[in-house]
Amino acid sequence: MKFLFFSAFIVLSLPIMAQEKPIFTQAKIKQATVYFTGVDLTHTASANIPKGTSELVIKNVANSLSEETIRVMAPSNVTVLSAQFTSRYLDEYEHEKNTPALKRVQDSLALLEKQLKKLNNQRYTEEKTIRLLDDNDALKGKQDGVSIADIPKVTDYYTTKRIELLNSIDVIKEKEEQLTKAITKLNAKLDINTSKQEKLSNGKIILQLMSPVAQKADFQVSYISNRATWxxxxxxxxxxxxxxxxxxxxxxxxxxxxIDWKGVKLTLSSGNPNKSNQFPILQSWYLYFGRANKDDNMASNRAPLAKVRSDVxxxxxxxxxxxxxxxxxxxxxxxxxxxxxxxxxxxxxxxxxxxxxxxxxxxxxxxxxxxxxxxxxxxxxxxxxxxxxxxxxxxxxxxxxxxxxxxxxxxxxxxxxxxxxxxxxxxxxxxxTMGNDRKISVKREKITDKSQTKFISGNREQIFTYDIILRNNKKEKAELVLKDQYPISTDKSIEVELLESSKASVDEKTHILTWEVSLKPNETKTFRLSYKVKYPKDRFIGNL
Known part of the structure; x- marks a missing residue:
């Protein structure tokens, strides 16, 4: 057998073939390689083809597939002139069976499939955008090149944009589900094989063939569809x-x-058949002046929302x-x-x-x-x-x-x-993470008599003091990592000082404190954290 690869391209220089009755055969699924998004399906089919040119219609392939991925293996003495896909063969090749009612169904089906394709493209793009945001250290404020003053703006943008995209994806999924149900109902009206015990799909691959002799020929057809996932x-x-x-x-x-996959050899792959394999090329990076944003200037005066990011x-x-x-x-x-x-x-x-x-x-x-x-x-x-x-x-x-x-x-x-x-x-x-253990309790409480606010020389000085209490109610010893933090200044007029840390390991860059604690059965330990924040008394810090 010889192998041919098609991209829905019909050679225009071929002689015009006589309009003969098409030959129909049914594909049998043989193998499926499932990707995270998409599947590579392989079918076998046999047909008696005449001498000369003929048209072979292979039924029962996927309802949706990428036509440029169609690959055909045929006998060495059979030439495959072209290969194309259709899910509406009645409309394109059997006009005598058309009725006004059927035509309306076909037009509705074409419109819904077009809308579904647009939604698929929109959802794929927004999911890729979320992955881009998640993988961008600068947007999460972790990259060394991001100034501390820009962290609030970057964090606000990252949070707002991610929530916006997730909400949009949820709406798109609902619309996709509604369209899929509508398309399924319309496809049922076009199914000419309802009287058969086995329900066939609407997808068909049409091959234009040339054979030197009349013969029974075996074919193997493969393609990629986006209608499967793992x-x-x-x-x-x-x-x-x-x-x-x-x-x-x-x-x-x-x-x-x-298509119902019956007796199929499965392969699950972590690859992505839809991923672009073109390596990136950097272009020149030009700087230019723009108009300052008042909201950005206001945002620079806000302290960033303190977060604990677990490195465990x-x-x-x-x-x-x-x-x-x-x-x-x-x-x-x-x-x-x-x-x-x-x-x-x-x-x-x-x-x-x-x-x-x-x-x-x-x-x-x-x-x-x-x-x-x-x-x-x-x-x-x-x-x-x-x-x-x-x-x-x-x-x-x-x-x-x-x-x-x-x-x-x-x-x-x-x-x-x-x-x-x-x-x-x-x-x-x-x-x-293996889950939470309620037999070890933790409490973080503010110590009121050790926390105070004073006004000194036009500045507001606030002291915050907390006790963190750990208790092991288990019958065995527990090794524990305790983390807390104190804020980072984003403005030179804001001064932050750590007053007490109970011998914690302190990360000077992130202001995260870490205690390695060993708790005996029924043992209780207390750790104190105290810090001071000083800033102009006419200013306000919203997240302190």
């Missing part, structure tokens, strides 16, 4: 602090290609409510999975055939399971969260081919919640 998902089980973590590595697959672990919940609402059909096939680690991505080849219907529901497939050696510590930052969290530090985690994903936590046989695994972090260990 996400990594984990389950973490720990029986006790001295035992390793048992990790179950899963993939959640869903698809709406219009971060509890994050995925904004995938639609996935959580899906019914899950779980299957354990981990013993049939082979992992291939390539230069650019990781893929999981599942050798056993698998069935996934085209209903959009998430199907959970077990990919791997293994035990992880972990060191445990408790963590708390009571200024922003009054809970104490158990954190597992996993070393040498790169060898497990982990991907970014959400995880369920089961500790001592009880489900305790969700956490987030991010193997792309830069720490030496992978820090995973």
């Amino acid at each position: 996400h990594p998902f984990y389950e973490l089980r720990a029986e006790k602090l001295s035992a390793p973590i048992h990790l179950l590595y899963k993939g959640q697959i869903s698809q709406r290609t219009g 672990a971060e509890v994050t919940s995925l904004e995938r409510a639609d996935v959580e609402k899906m019914d899950l059909a779980e299957s354990s096939v981990s013993e049939y999975v082979e992992i291939a680690e390539n230069q650019l991505n990781v893929s999981f080849d599942i050798d056993t055939p698998y069935d996934i219907p085209s209903n959009g529901k998430a199907h959970s497939v077990s990919l791997q399971e293994f035990d992880l050696k972990a060191n445990y510590k408790y963590y708390t930052a009571p200024r922003v969260d009054k809970e104490v969290y158990l954190v597992a530090a996993i070393e040498d985690y790169s060898k497990y081919n982990l991907l970014v994903g959400e995880a369920n936590i089961v500790f001592e046989g009880l489900y305790v919640g969700k956490t987030y695994i991010d193997p792309n972090q830069t720490y030496q260990t992978l820090n995973v």
Whole structure:
């Protein structure tokens, strides 16, 4: 067989072919390589083709696909002149079956599909913008090149823009769901195979062929569709602090290609077939004067909102409510999975055939399971969260081919919640939050008689004093990391001084204090934090 690749290009110099009746055949799905966004589907088909030129219509391919990705393998003596895709073959090739009512359905379908495509493009662009914001250290105020005075403006912009984009994406998803339901209803009206037991999709690939003899020919057709997705998902089980973590590595697959995948060989890949592979080229960077923004000048006088960013672990919940609402059909096939680690991505080849219907529901497939050696510590930052969290530090985690994903936590046989695994972090260990432990209590209270406000020589001087009280109500010793902070000045007229830190380790750049605490059973320890802020008495600091 020979391999041909098409990009919906029809050679104009070919002789005009006689209008003969098309040959119809049905595709059988053979293999699916599922990406985070999109799927590469491979079908086989057979047909008796005549001598000379002919038109072969391969039915039951995906309802939506990228026409430029169509690849065809045909017998060596068969020439494939062109290949194209359509989801409305009745309208384009069987005009005699058209009726005014059917024409209205087809026009409505074309309009809805156009609207859905625009929404898909808009959502993809806004999701990429969120990832760009999240990956931009300057926007989060972490880059050395950002001045302290600009941190409030940068933080406000980052927060406002991210919330705006997330709200917009939620609205787009609702509209996409409504359009998808409407398109499904219209497609049902165009289905000419409703009398058959097996429901066929509306997608068809049309091949223009040339053969020297009449023969039965076998074809293999592949293409990429955006109507499928998969996400990594984990389950973490720990029986006790001295035992390793048992990790179950899963993939959640869903698809709406219009084809039920039956007995298909599955491959799950971390690659992205839609990603641009063009390396960036820098252009000249020109500076120019612009008009000053009054709001920006006012913002520079505001102190930044103090935040504690954990360098041990971060509890994050995925904004995938639609996935959580899906019914899950779980299957354990981990013993049939082979992992291939390539230069650019990781893929999981599942050798056993698998069935996934085209209903959009998430199907959970077990990919791997293994035990992880972990060191445990408790963590708390009571200024922003009054809970104490158990954190597992996993070393040498790169060898497990982990991907970014959400995880369920089961500790001592009880489900305790969700956490987030991010193997792309830069720490030496992978820090995973295993849930909060209510048997260790923390309290942060302001000491009134040690906190005061004075007016000295035109300045306001405020002293803030807090006691942080930790108590271990467990029967065993607990190792704990305690963090707090004091504010950073963004204006030379604002002076900040740390008065008392109870022997904490102090980061002079971030003003974050860290205590490494060892608590015996039923032991209570108290740590004091005190700082002074001095600024002109006619000025106001809104977030002090």
